[in-house]
Each structure stands twice: as C-alpha cells, then as structure tokens.
Amino acid sequence: ETGVTQTPRHLVMGMTNKKSLKCEQHLGHNAMYWYKQSAKKPLELMFVYNFKEQTENNSVPSRFSPECPNSSHLFLHLHTLQPEDSALYLCASSQQRERSSYEQYFGPGTRLTVT
Amino acid sequence: AQKITQTQPGMFVQEKEAVTLDCTYDTSDPSYGLFWYKQPSSGEMIFLIYQGSYDQQNATEGRYSLNFQKARKSANLVISASQLGDSAMYFCAMREGNNDMRFGAGTRLTVKP
Numbered sequence: 001e002t003g004v005t006q007t008p009r010h011l012v013m014g015m016t017n018k019k020s021l022k023c024e025q026h027l028g029h030n031a032m033y034w035y036k037q038s039a040k041k042p043l044e045l046m047f048v049y050n051f052k053e054q055t056e057n058n059s060v061p062s063r064f065s066p067e068c069p070n071s072s073h074l075f076l077h078l079h080t081l082q083p084e085d086s087a088l089y090l091c092a093s094s095q096q097r098e099r100s101s102y103e104q105y106f107g108p109g110t111r112l113t114v115t
Numbered sequence: 116a117q118k119i120t121q122t123q124p125g126m127f128v129q130e131k132e133a134v135t136l137d138c139t140y141d142t143s144d145p146s147y148g149l150f151w152y153k154q155p156s157s158g159e160m161i162f163l164i165y166q167g168s169y170d171q172q173n174a175t176e177g178r179y180s181l182n183f184q185k186a187r188k189s190a191n192l193v194i195s196a197s198q199l200g201d202s203a204m205y206f207c208a209m210r211e212g213n214n215d216m217r218f219g220a221g222t223r224l225t226v227k228p
Contacts, residue, residue, distance in 0.1 A: 045216070
C-alpha cells in the first residue's frame with residue numbers, strides 16, 4: 001500500500017458506543033495529524049503528533065482521544081460522542097514540521113455519523 | 116481572525132477553458148508557505164501546488180499555476196484547459212513558520228461539458 005490509508009471509510013455509531021479510527025502512512029513521514037471537516041466549515045485541526053509526541057491539541061473535547069504508537073500509525077478513539085460530532089475525519093502526514101514548505105498528504109477520510 | 120479567505124463559494128467553467136480560484140491570506144510572519152488542495156467527492160485531499168514566501172517565481176505544476184502577489188497577499192490558483200475531472204472542492208492553505216497549516220473555506224468548482 002502507498003500513501004495514507006484510513007479505516008473504516010464509513011462509520012455509524014450510537015452516542016454510547018466506543019469505536020476507533022485508524023490511520024496508517026507509508027511515506028516515511030514523522031508528523032501525523034487529525035482533522036475534522038464538517039459541512040460548510042473550514043478544516044479544523046484537532047491533533048498533531050511529531051515524532052510520536054503529541055504537540056498540539058486544539059481544545060478538542062475529551063471524548064476524542066488520540067494515540068500514536070509509532071510514526072506510521074495514528075488512532076482516534078471515540079466514546080460518548082454527540083450528533084454534532086458527525087463529520088469527515090481526515091488523517092494527514094508530513095515530513096518535519098519545522099519548515100513551512102512541507103506539504104501534508106491526506107488519507108481518504110472516515111465519514112462518521114453519530115445517531 | 117481569518118487567516119485564509121476564499122471569497123468564491125462556487126465557480127463554473129467551460130471545459131477546456133482556464134479558471135482562476137481566489138485566495139487571500141493574512142500573516143505578519145515573513146516565512147510562510149501557501150498550498151492548494153483538491154478534494155473530489157470521494158473525500159481525499161489531494162496536494163496540488165506549493166508557493167514559498169521567498170520564492171521569486173510563481174509555482175507551476177502541469178495545468179496548475181499559482182499567481183502569487185506578495186504585496187497584495189494573494190495566492191490565486193489558475194487551472195488551464197479545464198477537464199471534467201477537475202470538478203471538486205479546492206482549498207487554499209497557509210503554514211506560517213513552524214506553525215500548523217490553516218485552511219480556507221474552499222471553492223466548489225464545476226466544469227461544464
């Protein structure tokens with residue numbers, strides 16, 4: 001596999017469920033990101049991991065819990081979600097974060113619906 | 116404050132014609148990068164083109180070119196010879212120094228046959 005992959009592609013869950021989103025990058029990058037894309041809103045950066053260390057958490061509610069076991073894998077654990085959490089969740093990766101020139105490569109996203 | 120502004124929610128272009136998608140940005144950091152991404156209905160964000168703040172020439176990648184006007188703080192994307200497959204959402208993004216990338220609200224481009 002190449003690039004950035006995400007599973008599952010679609011997820012429907014109830015508000016009391018616990019589920020996890022998985023992201024894997026095969027590009028040798030050392031930074032990974034979670035974004036949330038809601039209808040009619042700009043992409044919202046949620047979490048950033050640089051060399052497996054979380055370096056940013058943009059005031060994301062605790063019902064979203066990220067995990068980065070190594071530089072190739074990133075998880076987003078979900079529990080007790082709300083209907084307004086329904087969105088497209090995109091994972092991305094990039095080379096070092098220290099230079100503004102490094103573009104991010106995105107996965108296909110997980111379309112999450114909370115019922 | 117909004118860092119990236121895309122004022123065109125939707126644009127239409129005839130197949131084989133050129134189209135310009137607007138993007139303005141706001142920063143006081145002298146070192147920044149500007150990016151354009153394409154998002155088809157499948158959802159994946161596809162990187163198209165990059166322009167650095169110190170680059171002297173406008174970036175080009177195939178049919179994509181970036182009209183970089185630093186003094187006006189604009190970084191418009193020009194797509195030449197539009198194809199039906201170009202129909203998608205297009206996002207402008209900026210990264211200031213070591214900070215994370217921020218995205219605009221996007222422009223939906225529809226290419227008419």
